[in-house]
Amino acid sequence: MTDRPTRTAGLPADPPAAIPAEELRRRALDSLTAARDRTSLLTSCVDDRELTAQHSPLMSPLVWDLAHIGNQEEQWLLRTVGGRDAIRPEIDSVYDAFEHPRSARPTLPLLPPSEARAYAADVRGRVLDIVERTPLHGGGPLLDAGFAFGMIAQHEQQHDETMLITHQLRRGPAALTAPPPPAGDTSGLPSEVLVPAGPFTMGTSTEPWALDNERPAHQRLVPAFLIDTVPVTNGAYLEFIEDGGYTEERWWAPEGWAQIREHNIGAPLFWRREGGQWLRRRFGAVEPVPAQEPVLHVSWYEADAYARWAGRRLPSEEEWEKAARHDPASGRSSRYPWGDEEATPERANLGQRHLQPAPAGSYPEGASPLGVRQLIGDVWEWTSSDFLPYPGFAAFPYREYSEVFFGGAHKVLRGGSFAVDAVACRGTFRNWDLPVRRQIFSGFRTARSADSVITDSVIADSVIADSGTAGSAGSGGA
Structure with missing residues (x-):
């Protein structure tokens, strides 16, 4: 491309x-x-x-x-x-x-x-x-x-x-090409960021082209939690594989364990091991799996199993949105992690400009006020949440867009991928799919609940050390 x-x-x-x-x-x-x-x-x-x-x-x-x-x-x-x-x-x-x-x-x-x-x-x-x-x-x-x-x-x-x-x-020779994304750098970044407890505005009532499931804006009270600064990378996921992650039933939800047993799944979709090296197929080309790139083509079950193995969990949908939109300094929720301004090539990997995620640590100009990176673009991120309506939801302009999918069958994904255009991606945008899906451009990041007493050292490591990369929220409403 x-x-x-x-x-x-x-x-x-x-x-x-x-x-x-x-x-x-x-x-x-x-x-x-x-x-x-x-x-x-x-x-x-x-x-x-x-x-x-x-x-x-x-x-x-x-x-x-x-x-x-x-x-x-x-x-x-x-x-x-x-x-x-x-x-x-x-x-x-x-x-x-x-x-x-x-x-x-x-x-x-x-x-x-x-x-x-x-x-x-x-x-x-x-x-x-x-x-x-x-x-x-x-x-x-x-x-x-x-x-x-x-x-x-x-x-x-x-x-x-x-x-x-x-x-x-599709099989066969590559039909699409694109330049590689910019280099990333995680040196100096904390592994996780503390998101303080308190209310925030979730959803929107004023975004003109927001779809019905993003509406209306409402208050959510979210306890303190810590969330990965960047999405889980291929290198980190390889540690899970090499530690027997796909052979240990204890990490898996029962339905997920049944899936990997029935289909003999042992790695993300499109991966294979050859001559002691992990390779992947990407748009017709076979290449080594890049360790610093966010992991791609994993199901919700795989993301959930990795999080359990790592002693963590997937963030809830409200946790993800608070990490992406809430500015503790002003108390408001912005349209994007970096503020209200439009997405640009310096802020996010969107629009099929690159046919792969950017390495972890990319796009410092797209960071949230707390310093969380790559929340928009690169990979759709699985959350722990079922796809449910917000309080006050009203179907518009037709029930089949969202309402018929509500319930426990579908899990919510947030953030967009490199394959989606900015017009269909924002801080309030909600994607959803079945937890078995792997062909989609899906990845994840993990989270954990914060202790009731947060020590000064944790705050320093998780927040202050990254304050220089934080974006600034602009004007406007949620």
Whole structure:
């Protein structure tokens, strides 16, 4: 993949009415364009045979994602927002993600690649006219602050991440390239950071393009805890493997132990041991496992087992968000760990700019006020929490986005990965998946509860030593 910069369209945390309509319009157009550029790159780098093949029963054929993106855009922006007649109503059910599981999608009457491209382009051409003509204030919650356009841009970028997962699963020569991420350095960093006890504002009521499961903002009282300064690395995870982590039942949840026994799992997905060395396959290339890079492609069960082995645990969702957003000095929660300003290449590894996580200790400009690094980008981080609604949750604009997934079946992931764009990643963004999933760009960091009495030495080691790397929160609300 080329190192081509893209423009993203995150919005400031002001009330939507305070954002000028023309600024909203520009950002909506930029977001939709950036998403389509990425989609085009992911679907033009392989031939039609690769686009129509199902590379794993866990994933759709790439051509299904391409037409599904166009169909969702047609249904929401052309028909619902624009009031236009349907272009291809007969394909709505074919590209309904709830009607057809991924494993069954190759059997559907899918549009062939050339037709899927033409359809998506036709929809986009008409949508651009709607963006220019639609009032972005006073038209109801679907239009206020351009929410519908932001929702569709996020949807397409999420499918771009899904398609990148498919590229990782496909066999054959590499189709994508990208420059390596910047070097990291953990020297001088404490291994963990103390997050003091107290309330903080979780979620948001003012982020214009926030999705329903991020809302509303509410207070959470969180006891003091310590959290890893950086995500768990491959080198640290190798210690778990070499200490027999995959052969000791005591570290595993019963369902996780059953999974590794049934499928003979002994390392992260795409790893193999050869000639005394651990190798991994990454987008068609085989390379040594880099010790300083955050571990990737591990399930929730693997993350949980490692944490138990290390005498720690996974952070809860509220602990993760407090570590990422809360500034003890001001008492407020910012949009990102570094403040309210937009993500930049100096702050986070996002947008498929690099096709791998950055080494631990990277992006000091993206650190939280307490000095926690790499909370946004690099890897989605498993938390201990089930995916549940916030107090006062209201489904919007449709139940199937979040509500049908609530419950104990799915675990929450936070922070985003190198594969997701900034428009679909922020301090309040919630991802979720089944705890067995390994093909996703998932990693983790660990935490532990703080003792009731914290000694001066622990505070010095965990907080003061890293104060020089802390980011500063900007203005705005939660």
